[in-house]
Amino acid sequence: MEGEEFAVGCLLSIKTTLGDEFEGQIISYDRLSNILILQEGLESGPRRNIRLLKANYIKEFSLLRQDEDPLDVKKCFLDLTSLQAREDSAVRQAEADSERFGVGVTSEAQNLFDALSKTLPVRWDKTVIVVMNEVRVSSPYLPECVSGGTPAANERVKKVLELERKRMQTRTSQ
């Protein structure tokens, strides 16, 4: 393992103890923390897939070839403010998104929710999908489970639900 710190640029094929297999080019290896930084895919490009791997989880590896340093140190600049901004916006985005995800619901339920939300205003109430603030669809989200709201609204939601289920079925069966 120690040789790695000199082997920046080496292309390795690695198997981890958890069962992952991948190839990557070494960007750096930090002995102190035992972290190996790999870059997947060929270098180039300003954007790369980075993997930080704790070296002690490497089950086996093999050297594929030796290339040059994938990291051009001269071009490495960091703008902390933009990083911070990026993080902030990501957090904001995630928070907004979290409204859309039900907690403790199956992914099927989530899919139904997403489909309904395309045309109707929906929100989660624990595990119940609330449509237009009146109609409630509870688990297991079958047309029979639609309740509340005016008859017209109720009917509408039922119809949409049926359609959506049908569509999902055809999709999964494809």
Place this chain on the structure above:
Amino acid sequence: MNIPQALLPKSSANGFPRRRGDREGGARLENKVQSGKPNQGRIQTSAEVAGGKAGRCESSSRDRLVFLTTCLIGHMVEVHVKNGSIYTGIFHATDAEKDFGIILKMARMIKEGTSQGNKPVTEFVSKAPTKILIIPAKELVQVIAKDVAVTSDGFASELQHEKHQELLIDSVISQSRHVGMERELERWVPDEDVPQCPELENIFGGSRNRNWDQFETNQKLFGVQSTFNEELYTTKLERGPQTRELEKEAMRIAREIEGEETQDLHLAEERGFDLHNNLDIDEEMRYSSVFRGRGFDDSGYEEEEDIKLDSHNVETFGDSSDSLSRGPADLTSFHLVDEAPSSQAAIGADLYHTGFNGQSKQLASEIPSESFSVSGSESRIQDNLLGEHGGSSDAKGFAQKQSPSVDQQLSNAIDSHSLLNDKFEGSDKAGPPANPTTQPQANFMSKVSEKPASSGERSEGPAANKVTGETRSVNSCGQPVSSTSSNSDSVAAVSASSGPGLSPSSSMGSLSSEKSTLNPHAKEFKFNPNAKSFKPSQTSVRPPSPVSDGSFYYQTQATPVPHMHMPVTFGIGPSFPGHQPVVFNPQVASMQSTQAYFHPSGPQYGQQMLLGQRPVMYYQPEMQYKGREY
């Protein structure tokens, strides 16, 4: 660079990562990151971060680690932990000084690695995202991040990408580092499989094809009962026996209209005509810019003004054509206007302020406005004043055109003044003024006097009736041709020279038009020997003006009803900047009698003397009014 310390749960007993919704901790970490903000640009090295480890190689590798983990901040990452679970979240921080534990924000577990094995995907139950998730280094197996910007160009492109992704708040937008980063615009090209220029009508089988009823469809699909009633939104069609013919007729008319030729680019395009005779027309011209007509530019604005003026004139004075105004001799008065091209704009303000030159200018400008105001609302006056601006400038232009001939007349500026005086004399005018050139001025003057009178009317109650009188006289002034009451004599005399002054407004208007200097609608002036001479009414109230011509007002007040025949003109000579040359014109004879009233003007007297290079002239005119009919 200062990477915040992770709050590592050293005391975690089991191998599971501790979840801490520790906001405080998070805040602290954030603070540390923030403090690192000032250090923009290259990462500070390693020496401090490396924590005392010597050796360049190690420090450089450490550097890289630090660098790369910093690159990950704000990025969505996947973290594998020892027990097989996988979390995804936003990379927030790592403990670079110790062993690189990880902190994620808004983390979710996407795979649960428990000893029981994985559950089928569909049954996986979602959980609320954890605000802050701390993963100790011991648990950490790997961190995977996709599309990480590692180099500066990567950052740039990422910034752009982000910029367009979410809503930008102002402070973000205004950050100057974003300035100048623009996209390269590309022309839109339709997809390959889309037919070229599909006609909307064809797609839906033509509008005539009524096979598809949207309401029906909606009802079927969603059970929505429509309450749409066409007649709520448009005229009710009477469908009787005539329907067919009416429809045919309508179609015919429609076809006719649509087949008409047009010069308008947009209409032509709609109808299928190709008007693109010159290749100057690009896309912008065709579809987005405002069409301004041929040879049209902003100077055409004046023309409009003049038209407005003209209409105003017509309203005020009735429809009369004034051939007089065409006389070249008229230029004298205009010539004066000629003097100072610029400050026309300051009509309102400057009216009473300027010097001699200004005087003349204002003279001209005032006059038109005065004439307009006859009927009187102040707003009208204002409008006129403003409108006059264009008008007067035009007049000026007109004057300029003929300046050569008028030049000599300049010396007769006196005349104009005398004219002014004459006007005020109004009633004093015995016969046609000797100097034809003065006429126009006189006309102006009368008008000028009129105006103040009328405006004064409002301010001074008693004068009310006078106004009407004024109006009448003014009218006549305005239309020398009509030669009703008022300065007919002078007017008549003027006929020869005729002045633009006669109907300054209209003449102004017509003058302003670049196309012809003559008012095509003007009637030829016919001298009317029977016309009454002009008798200005007493109330020579000046129009309220910013200039406090105390003296004027004083005078007006001083000229009560009894002095009907006083050359009220004193007060009337408003347009003159504070100086009422008019005042002077008052018959020297009457001077004595009106001594009292002259006082206020006394100083003006002197002022006027100072004013001009031709103070003397003021007295001359008197001689002309011998035939005054008072």
